[in-house]
Amino acid sequence: MQMHRRHFLDPYPLPLQQHPLYGRALSAMGRSVGEAWLGPDAASPLGHAQWVERRLGPLRLHWLARGPIWLQDAPKDAPSQYRRDAVVKLMSGFSPLTLWLIAPDQPDDLPLSGAYRLTQPGSEHILPLSSDGDAMLAAMQGKWRNRMRRAARDTLPVHHRALDPLRDKPLLDLEISQRRQRGYRALPTVFTLAWARAAPGATRLFLAGDPSNPLAYMLFLRHGSMASYHLGWSSPAGRHACAHNLLLWTAMTHYSATQVTHLNLGPSTPVNQGRDHFKTGAGAQIRRIEPTYLLTRGPSTLLPLAFRRDPV
Structure with a gap:
């Protein structure tokens, strides 16, 4: 199971943070x-959890984001108490000096009687894919679809391929500059490069215009039967040409033909409603992100220590 865990999990629409490539x-x-498999039968586990560990002096902090995940071949009607007990059992295998930060994928997966909520719930945009291209077009808002068709009608060339960590570093630098100008945060470039080196085939770079000097690009990471928009960039000419509309449509048609069922277009951004409108215009649906909770088996006096550092 351990040797083949990535392939075992690939049929499932895993959150990015719960895929082995992460x-x-x-x-x-x-x-x-x-990581840990959850359930009484290791050959047919009920679920899986992956977390990041950090030491805080004598303490250990485990950051479990968007999990555990419960496999689709597990009983759909498995009692919530069973899943909560699985989390308690997971925690009990570690020292009482281990603090857990858990943002569950499902709202009823934690023993909340012993949990401290640290954040408010959020939301993200999930775009369903279909082998029926007409169905995906019909789910779009009219203005969004017209912009995409205009870019296609203007014969804006689009190319896509795997990300090359050396060749594409200048493109990543363009996004870093854009990030600083617009004041948003994203995973560091070192993560993008590490993912690309770990599994080049799980990256897809969509380029608009001349491939050697593109007007815009979008980069996606595939994790199981889901792919996530990771980062992107556009020049003023690319925005004028509605390049991102055509790039996203190209990504939708590419991934729908490769057994990907959903695209995660990222969290809602109240400070940038234009970006949210772009996602919903493409047909994305809004899904709740559960809050982050702090759980510990040790004394409550340890709790303030969890707030001193970012766990990841």
């Missing part, structure tokens, strides 16, 4: 990553 990329960055 753990491999963080490990390549020098982070300590742990």
Whole structure:
């Protein structure tokens, strides 16, 4: 199971943070990553959890984001108490000096009687894919679809391929400059490069215009039967040409033909409603992100220590 865990999990629409490639990329960055299969039968587990570990003096902090995940071949009607007990059992295998930060994928997966909520719930945009291109077009808002068709009608060339960590570093630098200008945060470039080196085939770079000097690009990471928009950039000419509309449509048609069922277009951004409108215009649906909770088996006096450092 351990040797083939990536392939075992690939049929499932896993959150990015729960896919083995996420753990491999963080490990390549020098982070300590742990995992566990959940359930009484190791050959047919009920679920899986992956977390990032950090030491805080004598304490250990485990950051479990968007998990555990419960496999689709597990009983759909498995009682919530069973899943909560599985989390308690997971925690009990570690020292009482281990603090857990858990942002569950499902709202009823934690023993909340012993949990401290640290954040408010959020939301993200999930775009369903279909082998029926007409159905995906019909789910779009009219203005969004017209912009995409205009870019296609203007014969804006689009190319896509795997990300090359050396060749594409200048493109990543363009996004870093854009990030600073617009004041948003994203995973560091070292993570992007570590993912690309761990699994080049799980990256897809969509370029608009001349491939050697593109007007815009979008980069996606595939994790199981889901792919996530990771980062992108556009020049003023690319925005004028509605390049990102055509790039996203190209990504939708590419991934729908390769057994990907959903695209994660990222979290909602109240400070940038234009970006949210772009996602919903493409047909994305809004899904809740559960809050992050602090759980510990040790004394409550340890709790303030969890707030001193970012766990990841």
